[in-house]
Amino acid sequence: MLLSLRDVTKTYPGAEAPVLSRISLDLQAGEMLALTGESGSGKSTLLHLTGGLDTADTGVVAIDGIDLTPLDEPGRAALRRGTVGVIFQQFNLIPSLTVAANIAFQARLAGRHDPGLAQRLAARLGLNDHLAKYPEQLSGGQQQRVAIARTLAPQPKLVLADEPTGNLDEATADTVFALMCELVAETGAGLILVTHSERLAARLGRRLLLHAGQLT
Amino acid sequence: MNARLFVLLLLLPFQAMAQGFAGLGTDAAGFSQPRSDTVLQFPADHGAHPDYRIEWWYLTANMTGPDGTPYGLQWTLFRSALAPRDGQGWDSPQLWMGHAAVTTPDAHHVTERLARGGIGQAGVNAAPFSAWIDDWVMEGPDINTLRLTASAPDFAYDVSLNAKGPLVLHGQNGYSVKSAAGQASHYYSQPFYKLYGTLTLPEGDVPVTGTAWLDREWSSQPLAQDQTGWDWFSLSFDSGDKLMGFVLRGSKDYTSATWIGADGTTIALLDGAFVVAPLSHHRVAGRTLPVEWQVLLPEKGVDVVVKALNPDAWMATSVPYWEGPVMISGSHKGAGYLEMTGYDD
Amino acid sequence: MTRTILSALLGHWRRNPLHLITLLAGLALGTALWSGVQAINAEARASYDAAATALGEGSYAQIVAQDGAPIPQQNYVVLRRAGWTVSPVLEGDLGGVRIVGIDLLTAPRGIGPVSVDGGADLGAFLTGGGQIFARADTVANLPDTGAVGIIAPHVAPNTAIMDIGLAQRLLGRAGQIDRLIVSPEQPITRRPLATIAPGLIETAPQDSSDVARLTDSFHLNLTAFGLLSFVVGLFIVHGAIGLAFEQRRQMVRTLRALGVPLGRMILLIAAELAMLGLIAGLVGVALGYAVAAALLPDVAATLRGLYGADVSGQLTLRPAWWLSGLAIAVGGTAVASAGALWSLARMPLLASAQPRAWVMARQGAGLTIASVGLLLLAVGLAVWGHGLIAGFVMLGALLVGGALALPPLLTLALRWGEARARSPVAQWFWADARQQVPGLSLALMALLLAMTANVGVSTMVSSFRLTFIGFLDQRLASELYVSATDAAQADRIVAVAETQGVAVLPILSVNAQVAGQKVEIYGARDHATYRDNWHLLRAVPDVWDALARAEGVLVNEQLYRRAGRDLGTMVAIAPGLELPVLGIYGDYGNPVGQVILNDAVFTRQFPGVTALRFGLRIDPSQIDGVRAILRDQAGLTDSAMVDQASIKALSLSVFERTFTVTTALNILTLAVAGFAMLMSLLTLAEMRLPQLAPVWALGVPRRNLAALDLLRAALLGALTSALALPLGLTLAWALLAVVNVEAFGWRFPMYLFPLDYLRLGALALVAAALAALWPAWRLSRMPPVQLLGVFRHER
Incomplete structure (x- = not known):
């Protein structure tokens, strides 16, 4: 089992109700899951807990059979470096680094930098003309392509995407989304996509709806 | 207290003379007082009297230049004592002040010197006679034969004086009463000097000849409390006769005068005999002063108009006053000097 | 309407108390050091003036004996009787107090005590036991003389004025005079000096008193420090105001869209800033007074020991001084905000409300051109300039040019480091440091100026010390x-x-x-x-x-x-x-x-x-x-x-005092610069989240990020120090070879003090790291939600 969540509960400090309540979920390697739900339903929180970006109050989050919940911050950071890749809605990139450096960044952090792979990813994502540019010089769609390349370069086992095309127009969104799915599928990694676009969710093999902190 | 005030304080005794200072009349601690029975002794009394509070050697002269232009000059040495004693060195309580002036019909030059007694910077010796402050001197073998010099940044003079008549004692043998209350001074004059010499003026040197009048006076409490100032006249008529008269202005004016015959014989004129009345006024240094007077001495048939040669003869010294030459017209002709004090602005 | 707008404007400061504190504290600190130094200088100058007035220096010619011996009193009388209006002065030391004996009757007006508190009596001054005019503390220090002490606040410090007769008695110098003051108005019949008293010579009045000329160099140092501190303060204020304007662009746009006239808007903002400037000025002047009061005793000791100049150890609150302190605070605010107001005035109604902090990054070219121009001007003035004014203009051009050169040079250095970085984190570290330069440039320039001043002035003072000691040896x-x-x-x-x-x-x-x-x-x-x-x-x-x-x-x-x-x-x-x-x-x-x-x-x-x-x-x-x-x-x-x-030994102890003052000012200016750095880092901390969040999300722990931030601040501090060293040495050279020569007529060799510079550099690193400590600590504790927020919210 690539990912396994058991009875995961999370309450933000100061909030009355938990944002996630006793969530359990399994994901196989190569499986692609779309997570939908209205704003505030806890989709992003679930993603963050899965990626070791935040910690659950109770319950177990295990990736490849390793429980994340007892890990300290450096441990979770190590997980983020090597095992999991996250693509956010925006501001994925490090503004001070070039596109090429951004793509290589996470792979180099993980010690798995493969220049050939990075080059192939850039070529596949149509970024070859932009490698020397800085993120702020790119359009939103181009920035997300860089984020995809950056995420896939260290060959993560699990890709987490939080509204990766939410800031893009529909045509661009479709192109970027298709590329992402295609490349993830090629690597054989698992994918969890958080979105409220029914149209995009429908393209993935498995769908779950989150409502008031519960999976339905 | 600023420096200016310091100077005023310094001149307290002089100020008292000029302004009728109230405190002086009662505060003569330890100083000698003029006495009616004092017999003046010469030449000793030409010298200083350090046991009296104030004293002066006051010379005025009426002169003419080669072109007939009238001139006046003044040379005065004041002595003021902080305490009734003499002394050597800086500790001497005797202070000295010199005033010098030259008056022309168009200009009035004034200067002033101050000095400490006891160090040789200023003083008076009776015989041979010498009165000096800095480089100014009035000196000679005796009081009848003198050289007189003074200098300033803008003028100087150097003249010789020869007395052609006797000393003149005012009042009662030189005891001159100044008020109905009995304030008095010792007062004598030498009004018979012939003068020749040189005035150095900004325009150049001017040789002059003329006459001069020396007043000597010392006291310790010169004015009554209500007296605010005086108008003093020294008049030399072409006849050879002379008249000294003053009015002390107070709650009631007090006058005194001496008629001096051409031979030096004197008639002391008591309060009320000498009558003056201002005829016209002039604005100078922010004050209004009478610069033309009617002078009457019915006893001698004197009814003259006395008019300032230069109405701007203001002495802008530490203690300011008006002092200048006058021209006489009317029943008698002649020239003289007028001094007016106590005209506050 | 005015009230509504004002409350909207002031609301910004309520929500961002840190910015308000930055603005007020920056201005107050700058004003404090400037006005503190001014207070010290004013006190010293007043003391010199009082001394010069009392002693007749400066405005009057003097007569002294050619061989420097006392003049017999009899010669004074001889001179007076030859028509010289001169006045005698006797000076000496009695129980450590400078005794000045004068003759009030002949002294030119203005010589002597200008004012006394009461009890002065001419008779008592001139005769008997005498009176002594002096400040209260001096009167207390006098041994028992039998004379009455009269409090005269305007007499020079540690100076007692009395009649010359009393002075002769107290000093045991009967019949002696040291010099004669020559009145400017002399009688026309005066005889030549050589024929009356051949052993005496007349010297022309000095433009300024000897003491004032000597101590000018010392005051110049103090003024340089004060001015630099103020400039550093202005950098802080400029930063704070710039940030406030950036953050209020949105509000300004909204208010204008709601119909508030632009003119009124600008007027109100100007009034708001003037008020803040006034408040900061008041605080600054009060602080400055405290600084001056704390330093003055050492300054006074230095001046007395080095130059024999008596300066009061007590500070007087002069209206001219505190008013100028307020004026410079408000004026400084105006200078610092002029640019921001101008750009606000020209801002189109529908301009983007986005903060433009990063736009500064693209001003590099302009800065470089301005910097090169100023440095060329400084070189030109050094080569071809003449006079003190040219010297000062050169110093100014050098300092400002050097400061403006800092951001481009830092960028170059960081780019160099980035190119050589091996690991991705190192690469990001360099790149991110470069990204931070525009935001930190004002604070870094402040640090640069403070360090430059320290290097320059301490090099000059230390060189002077070495030269002077060597000179004493010969x-x-x-x-x-x-x-x-x-x-x-x-x-x-x-x-x-x-x-x-x-x-x-x-x-x-x-x-x-x-x-x-x-x-x-x-x-x-x-x-x-x-x-x-x-x-x-x-x-x-x-x-x-x-x-x-x-x-x-x-x-x-x-x-x-x-x-x-x-x-x-x-x-x-x-x-x-x-x-x-x-x-x-x-x-x-x-x-x-x-x-x-x-x-x-x-x-x-x-x-x-x-x-x-x-x-x-x-x-x-x-x-x-x-x-x-x-x-x-x-x-x-x-x-x-x-x-x-x-x-x-005496000379050395004097120098130790000098160093106390210099060191205190060194530390104060560095503290101001460190404060500037802290404030910049704190304000940048919020704006930097988009830089940090992706790195964190990709697997660099917050603690590491915080450590890197500390390291980055230290790196920037070190690079700034590296630039400050040559600039400071150039400053020292300019002070020694240009300003000193023009001002005092001597030039002394420049010595280098590597250990001092090293210590100073370490101090700068510590200041920078200390400034970064709190923001870094906050970063290491930042909740993940706040970092994650970056990816979600429209900013």
Whole structure:
């Protein structure tokens, strides 16, 4: 089992109700899951807990059979470096680094930098003309392509995407989304996509709806 | 207290003379007082009297230049004592002040010197006679034969004086009463000097000849409390006769005068005999002063108009006053000097 | 409407108290140091003026004895009776208080106590026990004299004014006068001085008092510090105001969209800033007063020890001073906000409300051009400029040019580091540091200026110290210095010394005028002491032999520079005596020119002058013995014999005081710069989240990020220090070679103090790291939600 969540509960400090309540979920390697739900339903929180970006109050989050919940911050950071890749809605990139450096960044952090792979990813994502540019010089769609390349370069086992095309127009969104799915599928990694676009969710093999902190 | 005030304080005794200072009349601690029975002794009394509070050697002269232009000059040495004693060195309580002036019909030059007694910077010796402050001197073998010099940044003079008549004692043998209350001074004059010499003026040197009048006076409490100032006249008529008269202005004016015959014989004129009345006024240094007077001495048939040669003869010294030459017209002709004090602005 | 707008405007500060504190504190700190220094300078100047007024220096010509001896009182009377309106002055020391005896009757108006608190009485001043006019503390310090002390607040510090008669009595100098003040108005019949009193000479009034000229360099240092601190403060304010404007663009746009006229808007913002400036100014002036009060005793001690200038140790609150403090605070705010107001005035109604902080990154080219221009101007002025003003303009151009060069140079250095970085984190570290430069540039420039000032001024002061000590070594080559009271005692000293086999170097001097300047002429005996110890700045070959053969003279640097008396130029020493310059020697701390002649020539030219002071060359171990013999056989008092060691010890203790002041100002300016850094980092911290969040999300822990932030601040501090060093040394050079020469007529060599610079650099690193500590700590504790927020919210 690539990912396994058991009875995961999370309450933000100061909030009355938990944002996630006793969530359990399994994901196989190569499986692609779309997570939908209205704003505030806890989709992003679930993603963050899965990626070791935040910690659950109770319950177990295990990736490849390793429980994340007892890990300290450096441990979770190590997980983020090597095992999991996250693509956010925006501001994925490090503004001070070039596109090429951004793509290589996470792979180099993980010690798995493969220049050939990075080059192939850039070529596949149509970024070859932009490698020397800085993120702020790119359009939103181009920035997300860089984020995809950056995420896939260290060959993560699990890709987490939080509204990766939410800031893009529909045509661009479709192109970027298709590329992402295609490349993830090629690597054989698992994918969890958080979105409220029914149209995009429908393209993935498995769908779950989150409502008031519960999976339905 | 600023420096200016310091100077005023310094001149307290002089100020008292000029302004009728109230405190002086009662505060003569330890100083000698003029006495009616004092017999003046010469030449000793030409010298200083350090046991009296104030004293002066006051010379005025009426002169003419080669072109007939009238001139006046003044040379005065004041002595003021902080305490009734003499002394050597800086500790001497005797202070000295010199005033010098030259008056022309168009200009009035004034200067002033101050000095400490006891160090040789200023003083008076009776015989041979010498009165000096800095480089100014009035000196000679005796009081009848003198050289007189003074200098300033803008003028100087150097003249010789020869007395052609006797000393003149005012009042009662030189005891001159100044008020109905009995304030008095010792007062004598030498009004018979012939003068020749040189005035150095900004325009150049001017040789002059003329006459001069020396007043000597010392006291310790010169004015009554209500007296605010005086108008003093020294008049030399072409006849050879002379008249000294003053009015002390107070709650009631007090006058005194001496008629001096051409031979030096004197008639002391008591309060009320000498009558003056201002005829016209002039604005100078922010004050209004009478610069033309009617002078009457019915006893001698004197009814003259006395008019300032230069109405701007203001002495802008530490203690300011008006002092200048006058021209006489009317029943008698002649020239003289007028001094007016106590005209506050 | 006004009220509504104001409340909207002020709301910004309520929500961002940190910005408000930054603005107020920056301005207040800058104003504090500036006005503190000004307060010290004003106090010192008032003291010099009081001294100069009381002593008749400056505005009046003076008459002194040619041989420097006292003038007999009788000569004063002789002068007066020859038509000279002069006034006597006697000076001396009584129980450590400077006694000034004057004659109030002849003193020119304005000499003497200008005001007293009461109780003054002319009769009491002139006669009897006497009266002494002095400040309250001086009156308290006077030994019992029998005279009445009168409080006179405007008398110079540590000075007691009294009648000359009393002064003669208290000082045991009956019949003596030190100098005569010459009244500007003199009678036309005055006789020439030479025919009345041949031993006296008249010296022209000095432009400024000797003391003021000497101490100018010290005050210049203080002023430079104060000005730099203020400029540093302005950098902070500029940053804070710029940020406030950026963050309020949105609100300004909204308000204008709601119909608020632009003019009214700008007027209200200006009024708001003026009010803030005034508040900060008040705080700054109060702080400045505290700084000045704390430093003044050391400053006063320094000035007294170094230059013999008495400065009150007590601070007076002068209206002109605190008003100027307020004015400079408000004016500084205006300068700092002018640009922001201008851009606001030109902002189109529908402009983007996005913060433009990063836009600054693209101003690099403009900065570089301005910087290069200013530095070229500084070089041009250094080469071709003349005069003190040019010197100061050059300093200003150098400093501002250097500061403006900082961001481009830092960017270059960081790019270089980035290119050589191996690991991705290192690469990001360099890149991110470069990204931070625009946001931190103002704070870094402030740090640069503070460090530059520290390097420059401390190099100058330390160089002065070394030079001065070396100079003392050559000048104080004799082991014992003795002064005779009269010629007879001088003869006895020579005789006693000869029996002891001690070499005697007579010190012969007269005052004179050379090339229209007041100078001292010295006669020097040909002795190994001079050959061995004196280092001439420039000289002809075999200069001492030539001097011994009376082929010329030596002149001090002041005379060389002011009167252009270079090697070989003729110097007219006296009528009929004209000799060429053989050598030029350094003569620090002396305001007047000097000429040194062979002593034989001197004695021939000035036969009336006898030496009353002597230097004795003695084996150091025998000093005490020779002292005792001189005391017993020549009747010298202990105070008439000073040994070299104690003079040097005194000079050194004086310098320690100087360093106390310099060090205190060093630390204060660095503290201000550190504060600027802290404030910049705190405000940047919020804006930097988009930089940090992706790195964190990709697997770099917050603690590491925080550590990197600390390291980055230290790196920037180190790079800034690296630039500050050459800039500071250039500043020191400019102060030594341009400003000092123009202002004081001497130039001393520049020494380097690597250890000091190292310590200073370490201090700068510590300041930068300390400034980064709190923001870094906050980062290490930042909740993940806040970091994650970056990816979600529209910013």
